[in-house]
Amino acid sequence: MQRSFSYQNIVSRLFLVALFVLYISLxxxxxxxxxxxxxxxxxxxxxxNKHDLFALVTVAVMMLVFEAEKxxxxxxxxxxxxxxxxxxxxxxxxxxxxxVCMRAIFVGLAYPGYWMFMWFVNQVLLLxxxxxxxxxxxxxxxxxxxxxxxx
Numbered sequence: 001m002q003r004s005f006s007y008q009n010i011v012s013r014l015f016l017v018a019l020f021v022l023y024i025s026l027x028x029x030x031x032x033x034x035x036x037x038x039x040x041x042x043x044x045x046x047x048x049n050k051h052d053l054f055a056l057v058t059v060a061v062m063m064l065v066f067e068a069e070k071x072x073x074x075x076x077x078x079x080x081x082x083x084x085x086x087x088x089x090x091x092x093x094x095x096x097x098x099x100v101c102m103r104a105i106f107v108g109l110a111y112p113g114y115w116m117f118m119w120f121v122n123q124v125l126l127l128x129x130x131x132x133x134x135x136x137x138x139x140x141x142x143x144x145x146x147x148x149x150x151x
Contacts, residue, residue: 013058020062024069034139035066037077038110042147044081045089045106072118072130080117084109100148107144111136 020036027033040063047055063077088109096102115136119129 009054013054017058017061017065021065024066028069031135032138034142035070036143036146037066037114038107038140038143039146040066040077041081041084041110042103042106044078045085048082048085073121076118076121077114080114084113103147104144106147107140110143111140 023033024035027035040059043059044056044063047059060078063081064074066072067074067077092105093102096105115130115132122129
């Protein structure tokens with residue numbers, strides 16, 4: 001007689017969060033490892049479209065870990081990605097039917113868009129703007145390839 005394990009989804013997602021915490025810690029030490037911001041954006045948008053609450057909470061926890069590790073404002077990725085997912089991406093998806101093009105748009109909105117959002121918020125609050133360097137281009141290329149292959 002075989003037992004049915006009913007919590008496989010929960011255990012696999014918690015394992016994924018634990019791996020992400022380990023990976024994001026390593027990416028802070030080794031600058032050539034991308035922080036997976038575009039991948040998180042893609043997963044967040046996918047969870048919103050599928051109305052999957054558990055996946056949405058899992059990705060939100062990952063985004064909060066990303067913010068804490070990189071020193072960004074608490075909840076800024078959730079606010080930014082929610083605004084993009086509700087206002088900009090539905091019209092973009094109606095106009096563009098190319099899946100590879102949409103994945104490139106996800107990466108383009110995630111990195112430069114999030115940097116501009118953080119720059120704007122920091123300017124409003126009279127804080128120093130976030131730094132930008134050449135690694136962002138490398139991160140965009142790597143994450144575009146990750147999203148294109150696995151999604």
